[in-house]
Amino acid sequence: MDWNLMLAIGIAAAGYFIGDGLKNFKNPTANSLDSLEDDEHELIKESHVHYFMGISKEDAKALFQEHPDVPHIIINSNVYYPKGRLRKWLLGFGQVISFVLKPGASVKVG
Numbered sequence: 001m002d003w004n005l006m007l008a009i010g011i012a013a014a015g016y017f018i019g020d021g022l023k024n025f026k027n028p029t030a031n032s033l034d035s036l037e038d039d040e041h042e043l044i045k046e047s048h049v050h051y052f053m054g055i056s057k058e059d060a061k062a063l064f065q066e067h068p069d070v071p072h073i074i075i076n077s078n079v080y081y082p083k084g085r086l087r088k089w090l091l092g093f094g095q096v097i098s099f100v101l102k103p104g105a106s107v108k109v110g
Contacts, residue, residue, distance in 0.1 A: 040084035043073065049081050053090065 044052050050060035064070050071085040 040082075042083040043080040044083055044086065046079040046081070049086070052081075052083065052086070 047057075050057045053060060053063075055063070069089075071082055071089055073080045073082065
């Protein structure tokens with residue numbers, strides 16, 4: 001293959017990647033279509049939801065028994081949790097807990 005052709009292909013590829021990187025130069029926090037993750041409708045299996053929440057499997061079971069309002073879907077007797085709705089529910093749940101604890105109150109763990 002001709003070295004000039006390889007050099008031209010390399011320069012064209014470099015120009016493409018540099019141009020793509022400069023698309024959001026003035027707005028670095030904007031999401032591009034490539035990096036946009038739409039996990040709003042992604043479902044999490046019941047057996048994996050504790051990983052998403054960062055707690056043990058037993059704690060997840062106890063939480064769901066104590067709070068039956070956790071958003072979930074049952075398909076063919078399998079329980080799935082919509083990732084986006086579960087995230088919103090957990091954020092709201094955290095706000096309720098912080099609201100109950102008054103500022104300056106101490107919590108004893110142990």
